[in-house]
Amino acid sequence: MAARSIWNGTLTFGTVAIPVKLFSATDSKTISFKEVRESDGARISHKRLGAESGDEVEFKELDKAYDTGKGVVVLTKDEIAAADGSRPKLIEIESFVKGEAIDPVFYDKAYHLGANKGGDHAYRVLLAALEQSGRVGIGRFMLRSREQLVALRPIQGALGLQTMRFADSLVAPSDLDFPELTKKPGEKEVAMAGKLVEMLAGEWTPEAYEDTYRDAVRELIKAKAAGEEIKPAEEKEATEDNLMAALQASLEAASKTSPSTGESRATPKRPPTKKPTGPKKTTAAQAKAAAAAAKEDE
Amino acid sequence: MPRPMWTGSLSFGLVNVPVQVVGATRDLDVRFHQVRRAKEEGGTPERIEMKRVAEDGKEVPWSKIGKGWELEDGSMLVLTQKDLDAAAPAKTKTIDIESFVPLDDIDPIMFDHPYWLLPAGEGEGAARAYSLLLEVMKEAGQVGIGRIVMRAKEQLVALREQDGLLSLTTMKFAEDLRDPMDTGAIPEGDASKPSQREIDDAVSLIEEMTEDWEPTQYEDRHRERLLKLIEQKRKEGTVDLPELEDEPKPQKAPADLMAALEESLAKARGAKKSAKS
Numbered sequence: 001m002a003a004r005s006i007w008n009g010t011l012t013f014g015t016v017a018i019p020v021k022l023f024s025a026t027d028s029k030t031i032s033f034k035e036v037r038e039s040d041g042a043r044i045s046h047k048r049l050g051a052e053s054g055d056e057v058e059f060k061e062l063d064k065a066y067d068t069g070k071g072v073v074v075l076t077k078d079e080i081a082a083a084d085g086s087r088p089k090l091i092e093i094e095s096f097v098k099g100e101a102i103d104p105v106f107y108d109k110a111y112h113l114g115a116n117k118g119g120d121h122a123y124r125v126l127l128a129a130l131e132q133s134g135r136v137g138i139g140r141f142m143l144r145s146r147e148q149l150v151a152l153r154p155i156q157g158a159l160g161l162q163t164m165r166f167a168d169s170l171v172a173p174s175d176l177d178f179p180e181l182t183k184k185p186g187e188k189e190v191a192m193a194g195k196l197v198e199m200l201a202g203e204w205t206p207e208a209y210e211d212t213y214r215d216a217v218r219e220l221i222k223a224k225a226a227g228e229e230i231k232p233a234e235e236k237e238a239t240e241d242n243l244m245a246a247l248q249a250s251l252e253a254a255s256k257t258s259p260s261t262g263e264s265r266a267t268p269k270r271p272p273t274k275k276p277t278g279p280k281k282t283t284a285a286q287a288k289a290a291a292a293a294a295k296e297d298e
Numbered sequence: 299m300p301r302p303m304w305t306g307s308l309s310f311g312l313v314n315v316p317v318q319v320v321g322a323t324r325d326l327d328v329r330f331h332q333v334r335r336a337k338e339e340g341g342t343p344e345r346i347e348m349k350r351v352a353e354d355g356k357e358v359p360w361s362k363i364g365k366g367w368e369l370e371d372g373s374m375l376v377l378t379q380k381d382l383d384a385a386a387p388a389k390t391k392t393i394d395i396e397s398f399v400p401l402d403d404i405d406p407i408m409f410d411h412p413y414w415l416l417p418a419g420e421g422e423g424a425a426r427a428y429s430l431l432l433e434v435m436k437e438a439g440q441v442g443i444g445r446i447v448m449r450a451k452e453q454l455v456a457l458r459e460q461d462g463l464l465s466l467t468t469m470k471f472a473e474d475l476r477d478p479m480d481t482g483a484i485p486e487g488d489a490s491k492p493s494q495r496e497i498d499d500a501v502s503l504i505e506e507m508t509e510d511w512e513p514t515q516y517e518d519r520h521r522e523r524l525l526k527l528i529e530q531k532r533k534e535g536t537v538d539l540p541e542l543e544d545e546p547k548p549q550k551a552p553a554d555l556m557a558a559l560e561e562s563l564a565k566a567r568g569a570k571k572s573a574k575s
Contacts, residue, residue, distance in 0.1 A: 003481045010545045014503055014562025016555065017546035023481045025407060026474050030451050033377065035350070036366030041374035042352040044363065050334055051345040057334045063343060064330035066528050073528050074333060074343055079537040083524040086540040096504045097511040100402060104456070104467055105322065105412040106513060112476065114483020118548040120490035122555055128492050129500030135508055140519075146327075147520030155407055158478035162406060167513040171300065171322045171414070173463045178416040181462075185430035193434040196311050197398050201440060204399040206408060206454075206472040209445075213452030216386040221367050225375050230384045243313065243427055250311025 007143055008116060009089035011126075011152075018123050019116035020091070022143075025160065026110060031217050084142045091141040091161070093152060099136040102151065106164045113152075113159040123159065130154050185243075192247040199254040300324075304448050305418055306391040308431070308457075308464075315427040316419040317393075319448070319466060322412040328524045365450075382450045393455060393466075395442040404441070404456060408469045415457065415464040428464070435459040493552075499559040506566035 005021035012018070035044040048057045065074045115123035130137070130153060137152035149164040185193075224230060302318035309315075333343035350358045364376040383390045417428040435442065436459040446455050446468070454469040478484055527537045549555040 003476075003483075005481075005483070010548070012546055013500075014507075014566065015546075015558045016500075016562060017548045017558075019545075019548050021481075021483050023476070023478075023483070025476055025478070026470055027476050028474055033365035033367055033450075034374075036364050036374055036376055037352045037358045038362050038364035038376055038378065041364070041366055041376045042354065042358075043366070043374075044350045044352055044358060047349050047351045048332065048346050049349050051347050053344060055334075057344075057346055061334050062332050062346065063335045065333045065343065065345075066328065066330050068528060068532055071532065073532045075330075075528065075531055075537070078539070079527065079531065080330075080524070082537050082539050083520055083527055084540075085520075085523065086543045088542070089545050093507075096508045098508075099406075101511040102406070102513075104401070104404070104406060104409045105460075105465070107406045107409045110407045110475075112478040112481055112484075114478075114481045115485045116483075118550050120485035121492065121552065122549060123485050124490050125492040125496045125500050125555065125559075128497045129504055132497060133501050133504045135504050137504075138511075138516075140516075142520065145520075147518055149516050151406075155405075156478050158481075158484045160407065160478070164513075165323060166326075166516060166518050168517070169323050169326050170412070171320075171324055173414065173461050176300075176320065176414060176416065176463075178463075179425055181417070181425055181429045181432070183422060183426045183429060185426060185433055189430050190433050190437070193310075193313075193430055194437055197434055197438045197440065197442075200311075200395070200397050200442075201438075202397045202399060204403040204443075206404075209443075209454050209471060210473065211452050211471050213386050213389060213445075213447055216389075217382065217450070220381060220385040221375065221377070224377060224381060225369055230381045232380055232384055232387075243423065243430065246312040246314075250313060254311060 005114065006111075009091060009141065011091040011093065011113070011139075013093045013126055013137065016122055016126070018126065019119040020123070020159075021114040021116050022161065023112045023114060024109075025112045025155065029211070029214065031214055081145070084145065088142045091139050091150065091152075093137040093139040095138050096133070096135040097138055099134065099151075099153060102136065102164075105170060106167075107151070108163040108165055110155070111161045111163075112155065113161050127154055127159050130159070189243060189247060192244075192251060196247065196250050196254060199251070302416075302418075303413070304446065306393065308393045308395070308415065308444075310395045310431060310442070313427055313431075314392075315431060316417070316421075316424050317415050317428070317464075318418040319413045319415055319446070322414050322465065326518065326521065328521055328528075379450070386447060386452075389445060389447045389452065393444045393446045393457075395444045395457065397443050398438060398440040399443055400439075401441045401456070401458065404469070407475065408454075408472075409456070410453065410468040410470055413466045413468070415466045432459055432462070432464055435464065496552075496556060496559065499556070499563060503559060503563045503566060506563060506570060 003023050005023055007022040009020060010017050011020045036042060037044065049055065050057055063074050063076055064080060065072050139150050139152060141148055141150065149166060151162045151164055153160055300321045302320050304319040307314045308317045332346040334346060336343050350363065352358050364378055367375045367377060369375050417425050442457040444455050444457060446453055454471060456467045456469055458465055531537050549558045
């Protein structure tokens with residue numbers, strides 16, 4: 001059965017007009033809970049109540065108010081919809097750019113585009129041309145009372161649309177407050193850490209990653225339902241003064257396990273002083289022990 | 299500065315760096331509050347409050363809200379955030395960098411939400427370990443792939459150096475992506491097959507319309523229009539409702555499509571020429 005579209009309209013590219021349908025490209029499988037009162041599990045509902053009267057207010061009685069600083073302005077939903085402009089059903093591709101020039105921080109939600117009645121042929125022309133040129137179309141349209149900047153490109157053999165963030169909505173490092181990073185790491189530390197990166201380098205295979213937390217939550221639900229006590233989480237100990245030692249121990253551990261297969265990898269050129277025992281995922285305490293061992297050898 | 303969404307440690311091999319995660323986006327939406335329309339003209343609208351109310355009609359504050367899971371016998375199991383944190387304790391408090399991959403290999407469809415990763419804690423050692431990671435990530439030119447559990451949800455993350463800080467972008471799992479073919483709306487078959495000439499013309503049009511990517515040139519025009527009409531309503535008491543334009547008609551016949559492509563191409567070339575002269 002065909003999926004239900006969430007928006008229908010027309011995509012334009014020059015004077016070419018293509019009737020299209022929009023579908024969500026993602027489908028979250030996160031376990032969702034119901035909102036309840038913690039003390040007795042009573043179900044919660046959200047109610048719209050008049051602040052003075054305490055009356056429950058129906059949706060059709062609602063208007064929207066905005067405080068301009070020079071007084072509150074009340075608008076109806078129709079008046080707010082006026083901001084959607086005169087062409088709310090149009091995705092207008094304004095220009096094309098090189099895809100690799102777009103930093104990932106701009107990408108937001110992904111959609112698939114399907115062809116609507118009368119659009120099949122032009123849809124395929126545009127898809128083939130995008131595939132051939134490797135370019136990404138940039139356009140805008142209104143979705144759910146919001147203007148969306150979008151990137152149009154082929155995704156898995158179909159036209160894909162991904163909404164993009166506006167540049168002014170991104171937070172720059174200068175807007176943040178954090179301790180000054182004046183202490184530069186030593187050359188040797190950088191070299192060792194660089195080696196560790198090399199050892200952990202691999203190919204990007206998204207299918208290799210599965211949501212394992214979901215299973216853990218299911219297990220937790222089972223345990224709690226059976227009346228078992230749940231132990232709280234603990235934090236890992238930070239690496240403070242033993243940075244070098246931790247790096248050394250990491251290199252040694254990584255040289256024995258490959259990140260993807262778990263099989264042994266090529267041995268490092270420099271023979272290890274003393275091999276720490278245990279698997280790659282060692283605890284901080286074990287790292288400290290390894291560090292102490294490394295120190296003894298010096 | 300935005301408040302941290304998550305604190306814990308970033309672990310790279312056996313190096314653990316205390317970090318906090320802060321949002322890298324700000325909400326610039328024009329925010330309204332809901333009011334109840336006044337019964338008579340000129341009356342004062344009543345402000346609306348959203349309240350969480352239990353089945354017995356009592357209001358429940360946010361701090362007393364739990365996560366409910368309906369068991370097979372119909373009873374409600376109540377979990378707290380603490381319980382959920384304990385589901386996978388190591389994951390809840392640690393981002394483990396599992397591997398490094400080239401950024402360009404990741405399809406943008408995977409990316410979800412951007413964050414900044416800041417050093418946390420007082421120690422000089424922590425800042426030094428952070429600086430080390432920053433330096434090495436910059437040199438490697440690759441992104442670290444790991445996982446984070448935030449708001450009771452596990453997400454893949456891509457970590458990299460960006461503007462002198464570590465950034466973290468959450469990513470979707472491959473299993474959460476839908477196949478476009480499942481929409482049943484992707485055209486195929488000989489009837490709609492494009493000709494090489496059409497494709498070539500479309501490619502030329504794309505090339506004519508190609509510009510540099512300059513993200514700052516795009517502003518949220520909807521926000522501007524919204525603020526303008528609020529101002530109009532304040533001053534004049536009314537809002538101009540726009541007349542909706544008809545949607546452009548699709549070029550149904552292949553000859554019409556070809557004509558539209560050539561017309562657009564001529565226009566784009568003309569525009570470029572006049573811009574140059």
